[in-house]
Every structure is written in C-alpha cells, then in structure tokens.
Amino acid sequence: MKEFALIFRMSKEPDASPTPEQIQERTNWLASIAAQNKLADKGNSLSAANAKIVNGPNAVTDGPYTEIKEFISGYVIIKTETIDEVVELAKTNPIFKIGGRIEIREIVKLYNHNN
Amino acid sequence: MSSDPAAGNELLPNLFRLEYTRMTAVLYRRFGLKYIEIAEDIVSETFKKASENWTINGIPENPAAWLYKVAKNKAKDCLKHHAVVETHFKETIATEKMEMINDFEFTHQNISDSQLSMIFAVCNPAISSESQICLALQILCGFSVEEIANAFLSKIETIKKRLQRARADLRKDNFQIGILNKNEIALRIDTVLKTLYLLFNEGYFSKTNSRQIRKDLCLEALRLTLLLTENPLTNTPKANALLALMCYQSSRLDARTNDKGETIVYERQNKKLWDVSLIERGNYYLIEACNRDDVSKYHLEAAIAYWHTVPAGKNKWQQILQLYNQLILVEYSPIAALNRTFAFAKVYGHEQAIAEAQKLNLAENNYYHELLGYLFASYSPGKAITHYEKAIQLTKSEAEKQTLQKEIRRLRSKGTTGTGNKK
Numbered sequence: 001m002k003e004f005a006l007i008f009r010m011s012k013e014p015d016a017s018p019t020p021e022q023i024q025e026r027t028n029w030l031a032s033i034a035a036q037n038k039l040a041d042k043g044n045s046l047s048a049a050n051a052k053i054v055n056g057p058n059a060v061t062d063g064p065y066t067e068i069k070e071f072i073s074g075y076v077i078i079k080t081e082t083i084d085e086v087v088e089l090a091k092t093n094p095i096f097k098i099g100g101r102i103e104i105r106e107i108v109k110l111y112n113h114n115n
Numbered sequence: 116m117s118s119d120p121a122a123g124n125e126l127l128p129n130l131f132r133l134e135y136t137r138m139t140a141v142l143y144r145r146f147g148l149k150y151i152e153i154a155e156d157i158v159s160e161t162f163k164k165a166s167e168n169w170t171i172n173g174i175p176e177n178p179a180a181w182l183y184k185v186a187k188n189k190a191k192d193c194l195k196h197h198a199v200v201e202t203h204f205k206e207t208i209a210t211e212k213m214e215m216i217n218d219f220e221f222t223h224q225n226i227s228d229s230q231l232s233m234i235f236a237v238c239n240p241a242i243s244s245e246s247q248i249c250l251a252l253q254i255l256c257g258f259s260v261e262e263i264a265n266a267f268l269s270k271i272e273t274i275k276k277r278l279q280r281a282r283a284d285l286r287k288d289n290f291q292i293g294i295l296n297k298n299e300i301a302l303r304i305d306t307v308l309k310t311l312y313l314l315f316n317e318g319y320f321s322k323t324n325s326r327q328i329r330k331d332l333c334l335e336a337l338r339l340t341l342l343l344t345e346n347p348l349t350n351t352p353k354a355n356a357l358l359a360l361m362c363y364q365s366s367r368l369d370a371r372t373n374d375k376g377e378t379i380v381y382e383r384q385n386k387k388l389w390d391v392s393l394i395e396r397g398n399y400y401l402i403e404a405c406n407r408d409d410v411s412k413y414h415l416e417a418a419i420a421y422w423h424t425v426p427a428g429k430n431k432w433q434q435i436l437q438l439y440n441q442l443i444l445v446e447y448s449p450i451a452a453l454n455r456t457f458a459f460a461k462v463y464g465h466e467q468a469i470a471e472a473q474k475l476n477l478a479e480n481n482y483y484h485e486l487l488g489y490l491f492a493s494y495s496p497g498k499a500i501t502h503y504e505k506a507i508q509l510t511k512s513e514a515e516k517q518t519l520q521k522e523i524r525r526l527r528s529k530g531t532t533g534t535g536n537k538k
Contacts, residue, residue: 031440035452036474042444
C-alpha cells in the first residue's frame with residue numbers, strides 16, 4: 001500500500017463557519033473512505049484566520065492570502081495501491097461545490113537505515 | 116464434564132454455566148495462578164459429585180450452597196494432601212497478611228473480588244491479546260474449547276494450542292491476584308474492556324442456536340462489566356460507556372429471536388418485548404460515561420444503541436449515520452462499515468447505499484451479502500436473491516440460514532405474482 005496526501009486548496013474566502021449540511025457532507029465523504037479501510041490519517045483542517053507566513057527571521061506577515069491567492073484549508077492521508085484510485089476517491093469530495101481543488105502527492109517514506 | 120447422567124435435566128448445565136467460573140475464581144485466588152489446574156479439578160469433581168449424588172438422592176433445597184460446601188471441603192482436603200500447594204499456600208499467607216484468611220468462603224463479596232482480580236490477571240500484557248480473549252472466555256466465562264473455536268472461526272486444535280501457551284505464560288507471571296494497584300489497572304484496563312466487549316458480542320451475535328446460552332453469555336459480560344463500575348479504581352468513563360452499550364443491547368434480547376431461534380430484524384421486533392428498565396439503566400450509565408472529555412468507540416456505540424431505543428423521528432437516522440461516521444474514523448471494522456451503510460440507506464435511500472456498499476467489497480463476508488440483499492430487495496428481487504444465496508453459503512449459523520431462506524421464498528412468491536419477473 002502506498003500513502004497519499006490529499007491537500008485541499010481554496011482561493012476564495014474560507015467558510016469559517018460551514019453549515020451543518022456542509023459538515024455532514026464532509027464527514028460522510030471521510031467516513032466512506034474509512035469504511036473502505038483506505039484512510040491512513042483523517043488529517044486536519046487548517047485555519048486561514050489565525051495564520052502567519054514566515055519568510056525569514058525578519059519577514060513575518062499575517063495570513064497566507066495577502067501573499068498568495070491560494071491557501072491550504074486542510075489535508076487527509078489515504079492509502080491505496082495506485083494513484084489512480086486516490087484520484088477517483090478525490091473526485092467525490094464536496095470541496096468542488098465551493099470552488100476548491102485537491103492536490104494529491106505520494107508520501108515518500110524515509111529510507112530506514114536500520115534495515 | 117459434559118457426559119454427566121443428569122444431562123437430561125436442565126438444572127445442572129445451567130448451574131454449571133453460572134457457578135463454575137465463580138467457584139474457580141475464588142479458588143484461583145486462594146491457590147495462586149501457578150495451580151490453576153488444581154482449582155479447576157476441584158470444581159469439576161464437585162460437579163461430577165453433584166450429578167452422581169443428585170440422581171440418587173434428589174436435588175437439594177439450595178443447589179448452589181450444596182456445590183459451594185462440597186467445593187470448600189474438597190479444597191481443604193486438597194491442601195492437606197498436596198504438599199506443594201500447602202507450602203505455597205503457607206508462603207502466601209505469610210506474605211500477604213490476613214487478607215487471605217477468609218478461607219474458602221463463597222460469599223457474594225468474595226466472589227466479586229475474586230472475579231474482578233481474575234479479569235485483570237487474565238488480561239496480562241505478557242500474553243497476546245487474542246490469547247487473552249481466549250483465556251478470558253475459558254477461565255472467566257466457562258466456555259468450552261469448541262465454543263471458543265466457533266467464536267474465532269478457527270480450528271479447535273489452534274485454540275487448544277493457544278490456550279496451553281497462554282496458561283503457561285500465566286503460570287510464569289508473578290501477578291498477585293487479589294491486590295490490584297493503580298499501575299497494573301492502567302496497563303490492563305483497555306484489554307479488559309475489549310475482552311468484555313467481545314464476550315458480550317459473542318453472546319449477542321452468537322452462532323449457537325441455544326437462546327439460553329446466548330442470554331447467559333450477555334448477562335455474564337454485563338455482570339463482569341458491572342463489577343468494574345462498582346470498584347472506584349476501575350470505574351472509568353469508558354467502562355460506563357461499555358456498560359451502557361450492553362444495557363441498551365440487552366434490552367432487545369428477548370425481541371431479537373422468535374421461538375424457533377430465527378433472528379427478527381430490528382424493524383419487525385415487538386417493541387413491547389423491549390426491557391424498559393434496562394434502557395433506563397443504559398441512560399444512567401451513558402450519563403455517567405460523559406462526565407469527562409473522553410470519546411471512545413464504546414461511547415459512540417452506546418450513543419448509537421441509545422438512538423435505537425428511541426422511536427423513529429425526523430433526525431433519528433441522520434444522528435445514527437453521523438455517529439457511525441465518527442465510529443469508523445476512531446476504529447475501522449467491517450461490521451461498523453456495513454452498519455454505517457445501513458444507516459446511510461435510511462438517510463439517502465437504497466440506490467445510493469448500494470453504490471456505497473459495493474465500494475466496501477467484502478465479498479467473503481455474509482453480512483455484506485445480507486446487506487446487499489436487503490438493499491436490492493425492493494426493486495431488483497433477482498439480484499437480492501443472488502446475494503441472499505451467497506450469504507447462506509457463507510454463514511455458519513443455522514438460524515441465519517433459515518431466516519434468509521424465508522426471505523428468498525418471500526421474494527420468489529412476490530416475483531411470480533408480480534409483473535412477469537422471470538425468477
């Protein structure tokens with residue numbers, strides 16, 4: 001099994017308080033993956049309001065979206081055999097209804113020196 | 116043990132189920148874990164004597180007291196004759212002060228203390244968790260090797276070997292039964308809860324046809340969990356949540372099967388047969404379980420079971436689905452996945468649920484095919500029958516097979532009277 005990080009990206013104002021229906025849709029999607037035993041880590045939502053960008057020791061700015069037109073709203077880690085499978089699972093995520101996108105990256109496991 | 120002449124009589128087997136583990140627990144504590152077999156021999160001989168004596172002299176007025184008295188005398192005799200045990204016994208008395216000196220009294224308090232200690236002795240981190248559960252089923256609940264093999268769907272030989280190894284490990288371990296300390300409790304409580312949970316499930320979803328055995332197993336698990344909540348050291352939110360779950364589930368025990376042992380699905384149960392006092396006790400323990408920020412799978416399952424005791428309302432299945440969503444994120448299991456899909460069907464309809472179920476791809480699981488059969492039944496009887504037939508092939512339970520065959524017959528008769536459905 002390979003592990004893939006699904007990185008959720010948004011470009012509009014984040015819905016700081018999602019509606020109960022939105023929350024329900026999200027947990028339904030997540031639980032559907034978990035029910036298939038393909039969820040490696042349910043991940044987290046990332047705050048867009050309480051955020052800083054550290055560009056260097058003397059260059060700290062507020063929030064991600066003053067600097068870039070896109071921010072990461074959260075991540076989830078899924079385990080499947082192929083990346084195509086993850087793509088299919090990602091297509092059913094409700095984020096597209098609110099104009100978001102998903103980036104998929106395989107997680108590269110560090111070489112284990114003890115072996 | 117099983118081939119006693121009083122087997123035709125209901126009393127002795129029932130007493131055996133109830134009293135065997137109580138008596139052994141008290142004796143284990145007196146003799147120590149090194150001499151488990153001696154304690155078991157004493158109790159077995161006691162039952163053998165009972166079956167011989169009672170067929171000749173009739174059943175005594177208080178059969179349990181009779182058994183306790185005989186066991187007590189045998190234990191005393193044994194100490195006289197077994198020099199090894201005697202030496203060990205003297206040593207433990209010397210080191211463990213006067214706590215040990217209430218002799219072999221089978222009082223309620225002594226039985227509960229001994230059983231609580233035994234639960235923790237069996238759930239030993241030195242033994243693999245599978246073996247712990249086997250051992251608990253045998254030592255605490257008096258399961259036969261065959262019943263354990265059934266519960267684990269494995270071969271009798273495998274279970275025998277596993278039990279022998281676990282018993283040897285238990286003997287080597289220096290766990291002092293009777294004195295529970297905080298560290299040991301913290302180390303073992305999760306396994307203890309898991310074992311009791313599995314024990315309850317084995318009774319509730321048992322493959323045996325005997326309704327009495329199933330009920331006894333559930334009640335034993337309930338009783339052992341109750342022991343945990345009665346002791347301040349083990350009265351944790353998780354233990355209360357587990358107890359609440361057991362109370363809610365047990366409240367439907369009598370409504371779940373008919374006289375033939377066939378399972379009655381939730382929707383067709385006679386709600387008048389639900390035990391209201393158990394539901395109320397479930398509510399009490401669920402509240403007890405929620406006095407801290409601790410959400411375990413037992414909390415979630417108890418909450419789901421709570422919603423099942425509530426009449427169908429607008430948001431009932433919505434609530435249940437959300438709880439299943441959480442449950443599956445805490446701990447995946449195929450059964451939880453299937454139950455979630457059932458709740459999903461209740462909220463979003465059968466068609467969407469079929470797609471959701473098929474994603475699970477649990478082709479070798481009988482419940483998977485039962486669920487698909489149920490989902491297809493209303494608009495594609497042919498497909499429903501195919502899945503029900505597959506489920507019949509896969510299940511080991513006779514009662515389940517009969518229930519499914521009945522369902523197939525119902526679908527077939529519908530098909531012929533309907534709009535020219537081919538089969």
